[in-house]
Amino acid sequence: MRGGLVAGGAHGPEHLRALTAVVLDALAEAAPARGGPLPAGGPEAVAQSTRALCSPVLPEEGIGPEAALGDLVRAVAEGAADPADPACVAHLHCPPLAVAAAAELAGAALNPSMDSWDQAPAAGVIEELTTAALARLVHPTAPAPDALITSGGTESNLVALLLARERAAPGPLRVVTGANAHHSVHRAAWMLGLPAPTVVACSDGRIDPDALDRALAGLAGAPLLVVATAGTTDEGRIDPLPEIARIAERHTAQLHVDAAYGGPLLFSDRLAAQLAGLEQAATVTFDLHKLGWQPVAAGVLAVADAAMLAPLSLRADYLNADDDTEAGLPDLLGRSIRTTRRPDALKMAVTFRALGRRGLGELVEHCVRTAHEFGRAVDAHPQLRLRPGGIGISTVLFRPAVADALSDEAGDAVVAAVRRTLLAEGRAVLGRAVAADGDGRSRLWLKATLLHPNAATADLLPLLDLVTAAADRAVSEPAEDRGEIRGVREASAADGTEVPGRERLSP
Numbered sequence: 396m397r398g399g400l401v402a403g404g405a406h407g408p409e410h411l412r413a414l415t416a417v418v419l420d421a422l423a424e425a426a427p428a429r430g431g432p433l434p435a436g437g438p439e440a441v442a443q444s445t446r447a448l449c450s451p452v453l454p455e456e457g458i459g460p461e462a463a464l465g466d467l468v469r470a471v472a473e474g475a476a477d478p479a480d481p482a483c484v485a486h487l488h489c490p491p492l493a494v495a496a497a498a499e500l501a502g503a504a505l506n507p508s509m510d511s512w513d514q515a516p517a518a519g520v521i522e523e524l525t526t527a528a529l530a531r532l533v534h535p536t537a538p539a540p541d542a543l544i545t546s547g548g549t550e551s552n553l554v555a556l557l558l559a560r561e562r563a564a565p566g567p568l569r570v571v572t573g574a575n576a577h578h579s580v581h582r583a584a585w586m587l588g589l590p591a592p593t594v595v596a597c598s599d600g601r602i603d604p605d606a607l608d609r610a611l612a613g614l615a616g617a618p619l620l621v622v623a624t625a626g627t628t629d630e631g632r633i634d635p636l637p638e639i640a641r642i643a644e645r646h647t648a649q650l651h652v653d654a655a656y657g658g659p660l661l662f663s664d665r666l667a668a669q670l671a672g673l674e675q676a677a678t679v680t681f682d683l684h685k686l687g688w689q690p691v692a693a694g695v696l697a698v699a700d701a702a703m704l705a706p707l708s709l710r711a712d713y714l715n716a717d718d719d720t721e722a723g724l725p726d727l728l729g730r731s732i733r734t735t736r737r738p739d740a741l742k743m744a745v746t747f748r749a750l751g752r753r754g755l756g757e758l759v760e761h762c763v764r765t766a767h768e769f770g771r772a773v774d775a776h777p778q779l780r781l782r783p784g785g786i787g788i789s790t791v792l793f794r795p796a797v798a799d800a801l802s803d804e805a806g807d808a809v810v811a812a813v814r815r816t817l818l819a820e821g822r823a824v825l826g827r828a829v830a831a832d833g834d835g836r837s838r839l840w841l842k843a844t845l846l847h848p849n850a851a852t853a854d855l856l857p858l859l860d861l862v863t864a865a866a867d868r869a870v871s872e873p874a875e876d877r878g879e880i881r882g883v884r885e886a887s888a889a890d891g892t893e894v895p896g897r898e899r900l901s902p
C-alpha cells in the first residue's frame with residue numbers, strides 16, 4: 396500500500412519528494428486563502444471548517460497519502476495562527492526559520508531516538524556538540540559546564556528544581572521566586588513534592604532585591620533555591636541578576652535563572668551585557684523556540700557543572716547495559732528525564748552553522764530594535780498609550796486611550812474586547828497582560844511580543860489602527876453587535892465570504 400512507504404532508507408527521499416511537494420503546495424495555497432494572521436470566525440467557524448476537511452480522521456479505508464496530506468495540511472494551515480504574519484504577536488511563539496524547518500524533515504525521516512547510541516549514533520554526537528556550545532555560551536568560565544536538550548522551558552524548570560532538590564537532600568528544598576515567575580516554576584515544585592514556592596514582590600515587573608533578602612532570611616536554616624527570570628512572560632523584564640546572585644550567595648541559596656525568553660540575548664555582542672550575572676546561576680533555562688526561531692520543541696537546560704546531572708543517570712539493560720558502556724558505547728539515558736526523544740539538536744546545529752553566533756545575534760537585535768521603534772510609534776499615537784516603564788526585551792504593552800476614560804473595570808473590559816474582536820475577525824493576534832500602570836494600579840494591557848526576525852516596523856504599524864478602530868467599536872457598540880468571538884461566524888472565510896476591510900499586513 397503506497398501510504399505504507401517509509402521515509403528513510405535508499406528510497407525514502409524519492410517517497411518524500413513527491414509527498415513534500417503536496418505539503419508545500421497545500422501550504423502555499425493556504426496562506427492566501429486564510430488571508431491574515433489567523434482564520435476569521437472564531438473557534439466555532441474554525442472547528443467547523445477543520446472538521447469538514449479532516450473527518451473521519453480514522454476512516455475504515457484510507458484515502459491515500461496525497462489526498463490525506465492535502466486535506467489535513469490545508470486544514471491546519473488555513474486554520475493556523477501563523478507567527479510568520481507580522482500581526483501574530485500574542486505569545487513567545489516565533490516564526491521558525493526555513494533552514495530549521497528543513498532540518499526537521501531530515502530528523503523526521505531518519506527518526507533517531509536520543510536515548511541510546513544504537514538509535515542515534517551521529518545524532519548523539521551532534522547533540523553533544525550542540526549542548527557543549529550552548530553550555531559554554533551560558534557559563535563561559537565554568538570548568539565543566541554542560542547542557543541538556545529539553546522539550547522547552549517547562550521541562551527545563553522542572554529538571555532544574557529536581558536537580559536542586561537532589562543537591563539539597565534530605566531537604567526539604569524551599570523555592571523562593573518572584574511574583575513575575577512563569578507558572579511552570581510553581582507546577583514543578585508541586586510535581587516534585589516540594590513546599591509551594593515563597594513568592595517575592597516585584598517592582599516594575601522585576602524581583603525586588605530587598606524583598607528577596609527578607610524572604611530568604613525568613614527561611615534561614617532550610618536548603619534554598621532562588622528562581623529568577625531573564626525575560627518575563629508578560630513584560631519581558633530581566634530580574635536584577637548580579638544583585639540576586641549576591642543575595643543568594645549571602646544566604647547560601649542555590650540560583651536558577653529562567654532565561655527561556657532572554658537567553659538568546661547572549662548571541663548578541665551588543666545585548667549580552669543585559670544578562671550579566673547569568674553565569675553565576677547553577678542552572679539556566681534557555682529556549683530556542685522563542686527568540687531562537689526553531690520549530691517546537693527546542694529547549695535547553697544549562698548547568699554550571701556537569702556533575703550536577705548525576706541524579707539523572709540510571710541503568711536500563713536494554714539501553715545502556717554496563718558491559719556496553721564499558722565497551723565504549725556512549726550512555727545517553729542520563730541526558731534527560733524522558734526516554735524516547737526527538738533529535739531536536741539537529742535543527743539547532745544546522746541553524747547555528749548556517750547563521751553563526753553573529754547572524755543569530757543580528758536577528759535578536761532586529762527584534763529588540765523593532766520593539767523599541769514600535770513602542771515609539773505607540774507612544775506618538777494620540778489614541779494609544781504605551782505602558783510606562785519601557786520595553787522589556789521585545790515585548791510592548793499598550794492600551795487604547797479610550798479605555799483610560801472609563802472605570803478600571805470597564806477600561807480593562809475594553810482592552811479584552813479589542814483583543815477578542817481582532818481574534819474573531821482574523822485581523823490580529825495580540826496578547827494580554829495584567830501589569831502595574833504608572834499610578835501603581837494593575838491594569839490590563841495589550842501585549843505585542845515581537846519575535847519576527849524579518850518584519851520591519853512599517854509592517855507592524857497597521858496594528859495600531861486596527862486596535863484604535865476596535866476600541867472605538869468596543870465603547871460605542873454593544874458586545875452582541877460586535878460579535879467578539881461567536882457572532883462573526885456569518886462573515887467568516889469558512890463560508891467563503893470575506894470579512895470587510897480585512898487586508899493582510901505585508902510580511
Ligand SMILES: Cc1ncc(COP(=O)(O)O)c(C=O)c1O
Nearest residue numbers: 487547548549577626628653655
Ligand atoms: C519565562 C518563561 N519560562 C518558561 C516558559 C515555558 O516554556 P515552554 O512553553 O517552552 O515550556 C515560558 C513560556 O512562555 C516563559 O515565558
